[in-house]
Amino acid sequence: MDKDIIVSWMEAGMIQVPNLLMQKYKQIGLDEKELALLLHILSFIEAGNEFPTPEQLAGRMTINSSECSGLLRKLVQMQILSIEEGLSEDGIRFEKYSLSSLWARLADELKFDKKQNGLKHTLLEEHDLYTLFEQEFGRPLSPMECENLAMWLDDDGQDPVIIKAALREAVLAGKLSFRYIxxxxxxxxxxxxxxLEQARMQGIQFRQKTKQPAQPATETTSKTIPVYNWLEP
Structure with missing residues (x-):
């Protein structure tokens, strides 16, 4: 008997519910009833019924067919659920539910989250950048210096990591000034x-040239790019 129960359970099939749907259904405007309805639609589709009726769906839920019809209309209006037309092998047209809009909406949410995380990371890096400059200069930055930092970031599109590397190169060279950086x-x-790897390579080349005794310091300074090594984080 136990084997028969297990076989029946397996033959009933299973549906895969994306974790992202469970995490983000509230953010995309769904409540628990609408989520359950979508899961039942997914279950019917997995079982081969791509266009279950409101009566069939309501039969599995604690709502009546009229309320189910209203929820279906709402989901279509929200562009979470869509009704598409299909063509059978016999050439007969039929309608079916599609959850493609739902998956697209979740993908947009994922992209938004990644963008927000990237923005937070950038803001943290910029905050750390200002803090590092004040630590190295041993004082708060002047408004003009803050403007220079903002110009490097916004106008020149410099990576905060590269700016930090340039700052540390100026510290090592003993020429701590915004003009030098x-x-x-x-x-x-x-x-x-x-x-940083490109800067490291040029720094190695610079130091190799400065070690050559035949080259005066002034000539080395004028003919080489001031690429400087930085302190490891």
Whole structure:
């Protein structure tokens, strides 16, 4: 008997419910009744019935067919559920429910979350950037200096990580000034330096040249790009 119960249970089938739907149904404007209705529609579709009637759906729920019809209309108006036309192998047209709009809405929510997380990360990086500058300068930044930082970020599109690297290069060189840091960033950008690894490679090349005794310091300074190594985080 136990085996028969298990076989019947397995033959009844299962539906896969995305975790994202359970996490985000409230954000996309659904309540628990509408969520349950969508899950029942998904269950019918998985069982081969792509267009269950309001009576069939209500038979599984604690609502009547009239309320079920109202919820279905609402879901269609919300562009969560859609009714599409299909064509059978015999050439007979039929209607079916589609949850494609629901999945698209959830995908948009996921994209939005990632964008928001990216924005939060950027804001944290920028806050850390201002804090690091004040720590290295040993004082609060002036309005003009804050404007310079904002210009590097917004107008020049500099990565906060690259700006931090330029700051630390200025510290190592003993030339802690915004003008000097701006010169570093200008030369890095002009020479296509976009990553820390690229800056590291140019820093190695710079130090190799400065170690050559035949080259005067003034000539090295004028002919090489001031790419500077930075402190490891």
């Amino acid at each position: 701006d010169r570093i960033l200008f030369n890095w950008k002009r020479n296509g330096v976009r990553t």
